[in-house]
Amino acid sequence: MIEILLKDGTQSYEQDIRELAMAFCPGEPFVYEEKTEARLSVRARRVEDGDFTILVIEKDADTGGEKRRFEAGFKLTEDRRDNKSAIKKALYEALKELTGRELPWGTLTGIRPVKLIERQIAEGKDDREIGEHMKSVYLISDEKLNLITDIARRQERVLSGLDYKNGWSLYIGIAFCPTTCLYCSFTSYPIEKWRGRLKEYLDCIRKELRLISRCTREEGNPLFGRRLQTVYVGGGTPTSLPEEYLRELMEIIYEETDMSSVAEFTVEAGRPDSLSPEKLDILREFNVGRISINPQTMNQKTLELIGRRHSVEDVKRAFHMARKKGFDNINMDLIMGLPGEDISDVRHTLKEIEELSPDSLTVHALAIKRAARLNTERDNWVNVARAAGEEASLMTELGRQCALGMGMVPYYLYRQKNMAGNQENVGYAGEDKVNLYNILMMEELHTVIGVGAGSSSKAVIENDDKAVFSGNENRVERFENMKNVSEYMSRIDELLDKKESFLRALS
Ligand code: SF4
Numbered sequence: 001m002i003e004i005l006l007k008d009g010t011q012s013y014e015q016d017i018r019e020l021a022m023a024f025c026p027g028e029p030f031v032y033e034e035k036t037e038a039r040l041s042v043r044a045r046r047v048e049d050g051d052f053t054i055l056v057i058e059k060d061a062d063t064g065g066e067k068r069r070f071e072a073g074f075k076l077t078e079d080r081r082d083n084k085s086a087i088k089k090a091l092y093e094a095l096k097e098l099t100g101r102e103l104p105w106g107t108l109t110g111i112r113p114v115k116l117i118e119r120q121i122a123e124g125k126d127d128r129e130i131g132e133h134m135k136s137v138y139l140i141s142d143e144k145l146n147l148i149t150d151i152a153r154r155q156e157r158v159l160s161g162l163d164y165k166n167g168w169s170l171y172i173g174i175a176f177c178p179t180t181c182l183y184c185s186f187t188s189y190p191i192e193k194w195r196g197r198l199k200e201y202l203d204c205i206r207k208e209l210r211l212i213s214r215c216t217r218e219e220g221n222p223l224f225g226r227r228l229q230t231v232y233v234g235g236g237t238p239t240s241l242p243e244e245y246l247r248e249l250m251e252i253i254y255e256e257t258d259m260s261s262v263a264e265f266t267v268e269a270g271r272p273d274s275l276s277p278e279k280l281d282i283l284r285e286f287n288v289g290r291i292s293i294n295p296q297t298m299n300q301k302t303l304e305l306i307g308r309r310h311s312v313e314d315v316k317r318a319f320h321m322a323r324k325k326g327f328d329n330i331n332m333d334l335i336m337g338l339p340g341e342d343i344s345d346v347r348h349t350l351k352e353i354e355e356l357s358p359d360s361l362t363v364h365a366l367a368i369k370r371a372a373r374l375n376t377e378r379d380n381w382v383n384v385a386r387a388a389g390e391e392a393s394l395m396t397e398l399g400r401q402c403a404l405g406m407g408m409v410p411y412y413l414y415r416q417k418n419m420a421g422n423q424e425n426v427g428y429a430g431e432d433k434v435n436l437y438n439i440l441m442m443e444e445l446h447t448v449i450g451v452g453a454g455s456s457s458k459a460v461i462e463n464d465d466k467a468v469f470s471g472n473e474n475r476v477e478r479f480e481n482m483k484n485v486s487e488y489m490s491r492i493d494e495l496l497d498k499k500e501s502f503l504r505a506l507s
Pocket of ligand 1: 176177179180181183184185186187188235236237270271
């Protein structure tokens with residue numbers, strides 16, 4: 001347990017302080033009052049005008065008394081961004097001294113570190129200037145700096161031929177899966193239980209798409225005149241829909257949406273047990289170019305532990321079946337740090353993946369999400385998850401080497417809270433198999449409209465036409481669909497009204 005005691009105006013930086021302390025001490029709960037049983041105490045306060053101090057105390061486990069302390073000073077000014085970075089640097093130094101650890105990401109705790117590089121590229125800085133800035137402000141390691149700079153430069157090249165600022169992307173969420181995975185925090189319902197209402201769900205998707213299409217034809221609407229560039233059908237597992245409904249979904253997309261300018265059409269076929277030759281034929285028939293078949297691990301005991309209810313052989317069968325059907329852009333997702341897995345399990349998974357040779361590989365570090373069973377049944381799982389977390393950095397490094405060995409390059413990256421080993425998720429792909437949607441959505445480079453239960457829409461509003469590759473220059477407005485699938489269907493008309501107002505208000 002870590003106690004956080006903030007005074008004299010430092011309270012408004014509580015979130016930043018907590019996030020950084022969390023990165024040093026993953027999984028530990030926080031309290032905001034003095035507690036004898038707390039292991040660490042973080043205290044920030046003013047010592048004199050403008051001069052502040054952050055004090056970190058390691059406590060004696062039995063008495064709660066002071067065991068070791070480290071103190072670092074910082075100044076507060078009028079600029080909130082400067083203040084954040086000064087506080088985080090001081091806290092970083094204190095925690096580094098106390099724990100003897102350094103964090104490869106330094107003081108960076110945000111979800112989109114690549115954006116920071118993009119902003120500097122847009123300002124015309126070269127790699128040396130970017131490196132100096134990132135190291136002095138965020139204390140980032142060379143390894144992570146090189147990774148995000150490489151990704152930012154690649155994204156710049158990949159997008160150079162795409163007029164993405166005058167385009168938009170569509171996300172369709174199909175909120176059903178064969179079973180619910182242990183770590184799942186997405187909107188996902190067991191398909192068998194909802195079989196009787198799938199038609200109703202697809203009707204709601206149709207209504208949403210119809211509304212959006214109307215907006216694209218409406219002069220003055222922010223979608224007016226913009227071309228749909230990428231379509232991503234995710235969830236959930238879209239291919240868990242029975243064949244007749246998967247076909248109906250495809251027909252709805254084409255009937256309600258102008259697909260003529262779409263450069264990329266992706267469907268998550270995440271769970272191998274959800275695929276059949278007939279479903280793959282349907283996806284081919286409707287020009288789906290990229291699918292994901294996600295093993296997460298190639299260890300049978302772990303698949304059972306995480307509630308996937310399919311076998312390693314199912315993964316291989318599904319992959320070969322998709323290849324036979326002509327899919328030449330297959331992604332596979334892996335998770336590093338799964339409960340009970342050690343380095344040798346990861347090595348085994350990667351060897352199996354190399355043999356399959358997918359076209360892209362997304363290497364995730366396990367994130368313990370609030371709503372996931374991994375968290376709600378935490379007492380059963382947290383120790384195994386944390387133990388693996390200590391090895392997570394080596395695991396993600398092995399994932400990186402595997403991807404590079406298959407001729408892939410890193411092309412997008414994001415971080416989440418509570419990730420094993422304070423790592424990151426990285427998408428790797430062959431140079432010609434990069435997924436545009438992932439870049440555009442993750443870096444918030446253009447508007448993505450989501451339909452379906454649990455989907456979110458992000459409207460990106462350009463502030464400056466000259467800010468060509470500068471996501472951070474943009475204003476992002478969000479709209480969330482209901483997560484509860486029953487509520488989504490029963491309140492669809494209300495949702496449509498609100499969504500229409502949201503879209504109109506942007507113009
Ligand atoms: S396949 Fe994905 S969406 Fe479905 S339950 Fe597992 S983690 Fe959740």
